[in-house]
Amino acid sequence: xxxxxxxxxxxxxxxxxxxxxxxxxxxxxxxxxxxxxxxxxxxxxxxxxxxxxxxxxxxxxxxxxxxxxxxxxxxxxxxxxxxxxxxxxxxxxxxxxxxxxxxxxxxxxxxxxxxxxxxxxxxxxxxxxxxxxxxxxxxxxxxxxxxxxxxxxxxxxxxxxxxxxxxxxxxxxxxxxxxxxxxxxxxxxxxxxxxxxxxxxxxxxxxxxxxxxxxxxxxxxxxx
Amino acid sequence: xxxxxxxxxxxxxxxxxxxxxxxxxxxxxxxxxxxxxxxxxxxxxxxxxxxxxxxxxxxxxxxxxxxxxxxxxxxxxxxxxxxxxxxxxxxxxxxxxxxxxxxxxxxxxxxxxxxxxxxxxxxxxxxxxxxxxxxxxxxxxxxxxxxxxxxxxxxxxxxxxxxxxxxxxxxxxxxxxxxxxxxxxxxxxxxxxxxxxxxxxxxxxxxxxxxxxxxxxxxxxxxxxxxxxxxxxxxxxxxxxxxxxxxxxxxxxxxxxxxxxxxxxxxxxxxxxxxxxxxxxxxxxxxxxxxxxxxxxxxxxxxxxxxxxxxxxxxxxxx
Numbered sequence: 001x002x003x004x005x006x007x008x009x010x011x012x013x014x015x016x017x018x019x020x021x022x023x024x025x026x027x028x029x030x031x032x033x034x035x036x037x038x039x040x041x042x043x044x045x046x047x048x049x050x051x052x053x054x055x056x057x058x059x060x061x062x063x064x065x066x067x068x069x070x071x072x073x074x075x076x077x078x079x080x081x082x083x084x085x086x087x088x089x090x091x092x093x094x095x096x097x098x099x100x101x102x103x104x105x106x107x108x109x110x111x112x113x114x115x116x117x118x119x120x121x122x123x124x125x126x127x128x129x130x131x132x133x134x135x136x137x138x139x140x141x142x143x144x145x146x147x148x149x150x151x152x153x154x155x156x157x158x159x160x161x162x163x164x165x166x167x168x169x170x171x172x173x174x175x176x177x178x179x180x181x182x183x184x185x186x187x188x189x190x191x192x193x194x195x196x197x198x199x200x201x202x203x204x205x206x207x208x209x210x211x212x213x214x215x216x217x218x219x220x221x222x223x224x
Numbered sequence: 225x226x227x228x229x230x231x232x233x234x235x236x237x238x239x240x241x242x243x244x245x246x247x248x249x250x251x252x253x254x255x256x257x258x259x260x261x262x263x264x265x266x267x268x269x270x271x272x273x274x275x276x277x278x279x280x281x282x283x284x285x286x287x288x289x290x291x292x293x294x295x296x297x298x299x300x301x302x303x304x305x306x307x308x309x310x311x312x313x314x315x316x317x318x319x320x321x322x323x324x325x326x327x328x329x330x331x332x333x334x335x336x337x338x339x340x341x342x343x344x345x346x347x348x349x350x351x352x353x354x355x356x357x358x359x360x361x362x363x364x365x366x367x368x369x370x371x372x373x374x375x376x377x378x379x380x381x382x383x384x385x386x387x388x389x390x391x392x393x394x395x396x397x398x399x400x401x402x403x404x405x406x407x408x409x410x411x412x413x414x415x416x417x418x419x420x421x422x423x424x425x426x427x428x429x430x431x432x433x434x435x436x437x438x439x440x441x442x443x444x445x446x447x448x449x450x451x452x453x454x455x456x457x458x459x460x461x462x463x464x465x466x467x468x469x470x471x472x473x474x475x476x477x478x479x480x481x482x483x484x485x486x487x488x489x490x491x492x493x494x495x496x497x498x499x500x501x502x503x504x505x506x507x508x509x510x511x512x513x514x515x516x517x518x519x520x521x522x523x524x525x526x527x528x529x530x531x532x533x534x535x536x537x538x539x540x541x542x543x
Contacts, residue, residue, distance in 0.1 A: 009413050009496030010524040012466045016416075021461055033255065046254035048464030050488055055464030057254070060499050060528050065521060131257035131487040132462070134370035174257075175370065192257075194372050197360060201256040 001028065005072065007065045008055060013072060015054040021140075021168070025052045026128050030085075030206040035078060041071050049205050050129045051138075085206035087124075090172070090187050092163055092211050093219035098186035100162070101151070105182055108148050117213065119143045120184065125170060127207045135174040135192025137203040142168050154180030161187050163211070172203075188214075188222035232298030232353070234386040240292040240338065242441070244366035245357050245374035248281045253361055254487045260467060261365035261373070261483055264346045264442060264506040267535055268306040268404075272350035274539050275304045275327055275398045283357050283364045283374065285349040285386075289509075291338025292380055298388065302327040302395040303336070307347030307507075308404040311338040326399040327352065344404060344507040352392035367484060369443070399543045407504045408433075408512070410497055411519045411527070412470065417492035420456040421472070428452065429494065433513040434478060440510055442484040447514070451476030454492065462490040468497035468505075470516075482506060498524040500531035 001017070008014040015032070018025050026049075033049040036056065043063030048055040058068055094102070094117060102113055109116065125139035142165060150166050155178065158164065162173045164181025173179060174192040191202045203209060214222070246269065249262020263269030263286055273282045285292070291311065305311055305324045313320045313328070314335040322328045324347075330336060341347045357364045357374035364374040371377030375384075421429070434449035458474040465471075469481045471491035480497060481489070483506075497505055498519065508514060519527075 006416060007413065007521055008416065008466060008493070009468055009498065010521055010528060011499050012496075014416050019461075045251045046260065046466075047252070048254040048487060050463040051461045053461075053463040055254075055466065057466045060525070061532065064525060129462075129488065130255065131464075132489075133486065134257040134367075134372070136257055138462070177369075192370075194360070194370060194377070200361075205255065 002032070002054075002072075005069050010065065011060045012055055012057040013065065013068060015056065015072070017052045017054070019052065021051045021128070023126055026126075027206070029054050031077060032075075033205065035075060036072070039071075039075060041068060043068065048131065050131075085204070085208070087208045087210065088203055090189055090209055090211050091214040091218070091222065092185040092187050093214050093216055094185040095216045095219070098162070099184050101182040102184055105148055105184070109146065111145060116146065116184070119146055120165070121211055121213055125209045125211075127203050127205055127209060129205050130201060130203060133173075133175050133177050134194070135201045135203070136171055137191065137209070138169055138171055139209055140169045142170060148182050150180035151182065154178055158183060159186065161190070163187060186219070188219050232301065232388040232391055234294040234296055234388070236292055236380050236382055236384045236386065237295055237335070238293035239380035239382050240287045241290050242288040243292045243380040244286055244368065245283045245355060246286045246365045247283050247363055249365050249483065250361050250363040254464065257487050258361065258370060258372070259367065259484050259487055261367045262363070263348065264483055265307065265348075265503045267503045268346070268348050270535065271325065271400055271402065271538065272304060272306040272348040274542070275306070275325065275400060276302065276350040276352050277392065277395055277398070278350065278352075278354075282350070283355045285355065287338055287347055287349070288341070288345050290340055291347060291349075293335065293337045294386070296330045296334045296336060297332060299332070299391060300394060301330050301388070301391055302352035303330050304328065304350055304398075305338065305347060306350070308342045308344045309338060309347040310340050310342055311336065313337070325402055326397050327395045329394055343406065343509060345509050346507060351388060352395045353388050354390045356387040356389050369484065397543070400538055401541065402538055404507065405504075406507070407501065409515050409517050410505055411501050411517050411524070412495035412497050413521055413524055414518060415470065415493035415495045417460065418494060420454050420492040421494060422453055422455045425453040425455075430516055430518060433515050436508055436510050436512045436514060438510045442482055444482050444485055445480040445505070445508070447478045447480070449478075452478065452494065456492075458492070459490050460492055462488045465489045466496070468499070468502055469493050470495045470497065480505070498527060500524070500527045
């Protein structure tokens, strides 16, 4: 549950669910998020769930911190509002030209390439949040043996659709963007489709993701 | 249906530095990583559409520093420019000078040359009619990072054609008397990570001036000044941001989040700029200095009400 609500400036609520990162806390955050989306409280302009916080911004012309805080505190939660959350399968091609940091990871983690991929593909990942850039999912948790630091110097351009890992998390670069995560492959699936006017995001907070390997040939076929 | 609907258009002879179509912005998509966007200076956006007798959320052309040079083809049309902007109309080889905040008439073959914003950043072009633009998720606001909104999510490009529709009859002057006052003191409210910084760092944050650097755009303003020392942790678990948030990077430099900001961030938030100062903040150009002043939430809310009243007064005093 929400431990504390404070103001983030004069037009947002900062809801604190704790300091740790785990699924239980995050499911709470997402449950509040789903309930708030349906609440129709006047003036809400954006709700941003993250690992253990929920930021609710509002239009100061329509409501105020005190008013909205009271509404959020008195919100009656419908149980199990996470039923909308899906299992999504994402193909990944690990060809050398896409796995930009696999050599670095072998050295860093002291395990060979085959083992890294075996461990990576054997788990399901939970989507804690999406954002930073449009549609980018923050997924976890990685197998402990794959915990790796970010690159010392971030890349100026990480190719679109690259799969990156760092510490307990992995993500998918939905756009070409600067970034410091260790790149281990690339998916032919567009995670964010800027042509779609409803639900442009393939992956949403609370979803479960499983990755599966594909060959270069399959990758090229899917891309057509 | 009117015939020849697309007979009125602008041809872009020079795109300017950062010219994009904007409206009120995109609500309710932070959770999938799509920022609010929209016109940076909300008051000047509002005044532009008001002078054009348009709906409040009509698209406008926003420009920064150097604006576009546009050739107009079509029937006579009323246009206006808001902001602190230097512009002219070239008509039959003659340069004609006009003021901001009033309707002027553009004739066939006129060339509108928006030369520069003066000691400010953003200006707006509105027309008595509507720019024909694409909408995405209920807004035409261009987000060049996600490539969404008007113009396929891109800045204006040289040679492109901007089609116009719903051209209105020539409008009255609708002059608004408005002076774009400049501010150096930005009022802020304490952020959730205020206690990540030492007493000395906080004192230094409020007593020194910061330079607005060239690394400033629609996403954020990067500042340089005394280093703000963190005594807890230079990283936090990434969490939601809003516009106006001041993050302190691991290097100890402040970054202020603006309308196209990344939706989540992992640096401690020392404070948030009050809503009433946002329009003035975005207009502070690189090379200027700013200073922060802390106020409480109650005062910020009162100041916002005054700011809204001032906007409404400007609108009701149209001549």
